[in-house]
Amino acid sequence: MARLPMGTAILRRYVLIGAIGQGGVSTVYRAVDSVRGRQLAVKILAPTLAGDPGARDDVRREALITDRLRHPSVPRVFEYGDAPLPDGTVVPYVALELLDGVPLTERLADGRLDWPEAVRIAATAADVLAVAHRRGVVHRDLSARNVMIATDGVKIIDFGLATATRPGDGTTAPSPGAAVLPHFRTVAPHRDRGAPGPDRRAPGWDRGAPGRDRGSPGPDRGAPGWGRGGPGWDRGAPPSHPKTAFARPADDVYTLGVLLYEMLTGRSPYPPAVAAMIVAAGRAAHLAPTPVLAIPGLPPRLRDLVRACMAKRPEDRPASVDVALDLWRLLDEARPLEPSVN
Numbered sequence: 001m002a003r004l005p006m007g008t009a010i011l012r013r014y015v016l017i018g019a020i021g022q023g024g025v026s027t028v029y030r031a032v033d034s035v036r037g038r039q040l041a042v043k044i045l046a047p048t049l050a051g052d053p054g055a056r057d058d059v060r061r062e063a064l065i066t067d068r069l070r071h072p073s074v075p076r077v078f079e080y081g082d083a084p085l086p087d088g089t090v091v092p093y094v095a096l097e098l099l100d101g102v103p104l105t106e107r108l109a110d111g112r113l114d115w116p117e118a119v120r121i122a123a124t125a126a127d128v129l130a131v132a133h134r135r136g137v138v139h140r141d142l143s144a145r146n147v148m149i150a151t152d153g154v155k156i157i158d159f160g161l162a163t164a165t166r167p168g169d170g171t172t173a174p175s176p177g178a179a180v181l182p183h184f185r186t187v188a189p190h191r192d193r194g195a196p197g198p199d200r201r202a203p204g205w206d207r208g209a210p211g212r213d214r215g216s217p218g219p220d221r222g223a224p225g226w227g228r229g230g231p232g233w234d235r236g237a238p239p240s241h242p243k244t245a246f247a248r249p250a251d252d253v254y255t256l257g258v259l260l261y262e263m264l265t266g267r268s269p270y271p272p273a274v275a276a277m278i279v280a281a282g283r284a285a286h287l288a289p290t291p292v293l294a295i296p297g298l299p300p301r302l303r304d305l306v307r308a309c310m311a312k313r314p315e316d317r318p319a320s321v322d323v324a325l326d327l328w329r330l331l332d333e334a335r336p337l338e339p340s341v342n
Contacts, residue, residue, distance in 0.1 A: 002048060003027055009034075010083045010093055014042050023160060025055040030098065040078060041098045045091040058160060059092040065162045066096075071131050073124050073155055075099060099157070101150030104263075108144055112266030115298055116334050121147060122260040123327035124154040129252045130321035136165050138247040142255045144262065163247050250314035253323060257309025264293060264302075269310070302330055 004027070008016045014031040020041065021028035031042040043062075049055040063080035070076075076097040083093045104121065107113065113121075125142060132139060140161040148155040261269045293303045305326055311317045318326075 002046065004029070004044065004047070004085070008086060010042060010044070010085075014040070014093075014095060016042065023158075025049055025052075025058050028096075031095075033095070039098050041075070041096040043094040043096060044083075045093070047085060047087070047089045047091060050089045050091050056092055059094065062158075062160045062162065063092070063094040065137055065159045066094075068135065069128070069132055069137070069159075071128050071156075073128050073153060074159075075155060075157060099148050099150045099155055100152075101148045101155070104144040104147040104149060107149060108262065108266060113263045115264060115295070115302065116331060118260060118263035119302065119327050119331050119334075121149075121154050121263060122256060123324055123331060125156055125256055125259065126320055126324035126327055128156045129249070129256065130319075130324050132162070133165070133249040133252070133320050137162050138165055138249055139252050140247045142252055142259060144259060147259070165247070165249060248314060249320060250317045253309050253317045253320055254311075254314075256320070256323065257306050257317075260306050260309070261293070264295060264298070264306070299330060299334075301326070 003019050004016055006016055006018060010016070010031070013033060013035055015034055016029040016031050017039075018030045019027055020030050023043075026043050026045050028041050028043045031040055032038070033040055043059065045055060045059045060080075063077060066074060067077035067080065078095040078097070080092070080094040082090050084090050112118075125147060129139060129142070137159075139156070139159060140163060141158060142156070146156065146158040148157055258269060293306060305318075305323065308316070308318055309323060
């Protein structure tokens with residue numbers, strides 16, 4: 001995929017100084033904001049795909065969803081819209097927080113993690129999923145490559161496959177007393193391929209979510225091409241992804257369980273090729289039970305939680321908010337007591 005020359009200025013403001021990531025339809029650049037004098041990341045649709053409505057929608061959808069989550073463990077969105085390139089081509093762009101860190105895949109290349117570190121990372125991911133599910137969004141691509149170990153904490157990235165949920169999929173309320181806390185190699189089994197489309201009236205999309213930093217520049221809602229040509233871009237409903245529109249929160253919980261298993265053991269719970277083939281064929285019942293986590297010193301509650309997250313039937317998996325609470329409790333119980341000053 002061709003990249004823009006370094007030194008290109010987007011909207012006469014964001015000066016590109018180096019490519020730092022490549023996706024299926026877009027490239028992420030390190031850039032300098034000439035107005036604020038800071039570095040940030042700018043995601044830009046490949047110019048060769050400027051005429052592809054689906055590719056344009058992918059960038060826009062991710063921008064809208066990421067902006068509306070507003071979670072400290074999700075990269076902050078500063079601005080988004082359409083921008084003309086030097087050759088006159090107009091493409092969608094997103095100005096994002098620049099992350100300083102490494103993907104979890106690099107950490108796992110050195111072997112499994114100690115269980116408290118794995119639980120801390122998984123708890124943060126579950127926290128993000130709980131907020132997303134409460135706001136009617138399924139990530140659909142939680143994996144080690146989409147978890148960044150940054151200098152200021154764990155960050156969940158890449159909402160390019162995220163989609164709106166359907167009503168009745170467990171997004172309305174957590175269990176009593178619970179509160180929402182501040183590439184895996186296959187997909188979750190039992191995807192409902194014949195279910196009705198997403199609820200475009202899901203709560204939380206008709207108004208901005210609370211907690212926005214009002215001192216930062218908001219998204220460029222006046223940029224050309226946004227909010228025109230179809231409902232749902234400017235306000236109202238969350239956009240659903242055409243390929244993942246029938247996803248449910250339980251899918252995210254399943255991939256979270258797999259991610260936690262991989263962190264604890266340093267390997268996938270299933271043979272990747274076999275699992276991908278079985279799930280793609282809709283024969284999830286043929287998957288072997290989740291292997292037992294025979295790791296010395298592993299809390300039994302953690303072992304049971306991993307297996308619960310990876311239950312074959314979606315209705316048997318816990319809600320993401322309950323997973324987050326259980327993981328944070330495990331982490332708190334593992335911390336040594338501080339000596340009393342008295």
